[in-house]
Amino acid sequence: MHDQTIRIEKDSLGEVQVPIDALYGAQTVRAMENFRITGRRVNDMMYLSLAKVKKACALANYQVTDLSKDRCDAIMQACDEIIEGKHKEAFITDAIQGGAGTSMNMNVNEVIANRAAQILNKPIGVYDYIHPNDHVNRAQSTNDIIPTAGKLTAINLGVLLLQEMDLLSQAFEVKAKEYGDVIKVGRTHLQDAVLITMGQVFHSYVSVIQRDMKRLQNALTELQVINLGATAVGTGINSIRGYREFAVTNLSKFSGRPFVSADDLVDATKHVDSFAYVHGSLNTFAIGLSRVCNDIRMMASGPKVGFNEINLPDRQPGSSIMPGKVNPVIPEVVNQVCFQVIGNNQTIMMATESGQMELNVFGPVLFYNLFESFEILKEACRTLRVHAIDNLTVNKERVHDYVEHSLAMATALVKYLGYSKVSEITKQALKENKSLRTVVVEHGLMTHEELDKALRPESMITPQ
Numbered sequence: 001m002h003d004q005t006i007r008i009e010k011d012s013l014g015e016v017q018v019p020i021d022a023l024y025g026a027q028t029v030r031a032m033e034n035f036r037i038t039g040r041r042v043n044d045m046m047y048l049s050l051a052k053v054k055k056a057c058a059l060a061n062y063q064v065t066d067l068s069k070d071r072c073d074a075i076m077q078a079c080d081e082i083i084e085g086k087h088k089e090a091f092i093t094d095a096i097q098g099g100a101g102t103s104m105n106m107n108v109n110e111v112i113a114n115r116a117a118q119i120l121n122k123p124i125g126v127y128d129y130i131h132p133n134d135h136v137n138r139a140q141s142t143n144d145i146i147p148t149a150g151k152l153t154a155i156n157l158g159v160l161l162l163q164e165m166d167l168l169s170q171a172f173e174v175k176a177k178e179y180g181d182v183i184k185v186g187r188t189h190l191q192d193a194v195l196i197t198m199g200q201v202f203h204s205y206v207s208v209i210q211r212d213m214k215r216l217q218n219a220l221t222e223l224q225v226i227n228l229g230a231t232a233v234g235t236g237i238n239s240i241r242g243y244r245e246f247a248v249t250n251l252s253k254f255s256g257r258p259f260v261s262a263d264d265l266v267d268a269t270k271h272v273d274s275f276a277y278v279h280g281s282l283n284t285f286a287i288g289l290s291r292v293c294n295d296i297r298m299m300a301s302g303p304k305v306g307f308n309e310i311n312l313p314d315r316q317p318g319s320s321i322m323p324g325k326v327n328p329v330i331p332e333v334v335n336q337v338c339f340q341v342i343g344n345n346q347t348i349m350m351a352t353e354s355g356q357m358e359l360n361v362f363g364p365v366l367f368y369n370l371f372e373s374f375e376i377l378k379e380a381c382r383t384l385r386v387h388a389i390d391n392l393t394v395n396k397e398r399v400h401d402y403v404e405h406s407l408a409m410a411t412a413l414v415k416y417l418g419y420s421k422v423s424e425i426t427k428q429a430l431k432e433n434k435s436l437r438t439v440v441v442e443h444g445l446m447t448h449e450e451l452d453k454a455l456r457p458e459s460m461i462t463p464q
Contacts, residue, residue, distance in 0.1 A: 003017075006019060030103075031106070038095050045157060050108045052251060056247050063242075096368055139240065143269055147227060154220070155257055183400075185402045209285075211288075229247050233266065275352065289334060290334070293384070312392055352366065
């Protein structure tokens, strides 16, 4: 007895059982069976990008008279539905897959073909009027479709990340202004150094984030050069003259991104170094962001036997055994996100390097890590801003006390007494647990009035 819950489809390898109402088809089912790797599907935004690419290609094929109007219209309508967020349940391939992304490409082709068939009142799973390969994938190859959609996805994810980076930068700018006149002890080698303001410290975080934003913005422009129309190896086989230009123009229009065709399509098909370059900027940002969080955790350490220079909002109990303990969980989780991104960078470098001959087949794992880095960095920036920086306060009393009792002012005396003499009295002050001021006066080196003038904290934070 025939199972009423399935339909039988055929591909070049034989028959495949497909759920009766599924918009995907035989090759998607094979991919599900072959690649049970991560349990995670391809990034949703990648499918939106693929739909925009397919829409651009369908219109281009119509424009060069290689696709009928009714097929073109139906394909474009199906693409628009995917772009609107419909049919998500039909995109089921694992994020890491063999075949350079053929499975995710065919998953999209099959869904579009079947949905287009429904639009034209034709049965799904038959493909006699709209075929996943012959019509939806016309003049295309996985080798130009997947990199192009990957670039569009990365640009869109990059824009979202840049927005959160900017907001985080602004949050630090607010703190720099709020505490601009609070003087603290600066530290080098984790030892007391010279004086600095909290405003200068917070503004240094603004600067590093903004520098990383510029790096990312510059890197993303490389992704605007695409190999759409290159088909399998860059020669444009199976496409009609003029198709490539129309496809690139259409995609620019549909995506709102200024794409241009690569001058060397063979190069653009076999080399994926632009993705490594982009992730390199994410890697650099992760290093800097983790460095910022290290400072924040250290300045917040205590509250009794640490630095306790800043107060972070209490987010959750910090211990299952120690009552009242509260940990800096927000900068901690951001540190961990940064570690993950740095690890992703190694994977992307390996995937970029490991291509052979006319193609790099490791796009799926490259995109999996690249897209993850964009998304977790975006959430890390938001989390740090909302749950830590926005409501961060400076413990002014503790900071002032450190200034008064530290030897950080010793450097200011060098121009009056010389390096050797100041070094000598500093060691004595430490040994005898006396203030620097006391030792200087005891030696008759300077009067109280002279010290008051020389050791004004506000005079030590800028050139005089």
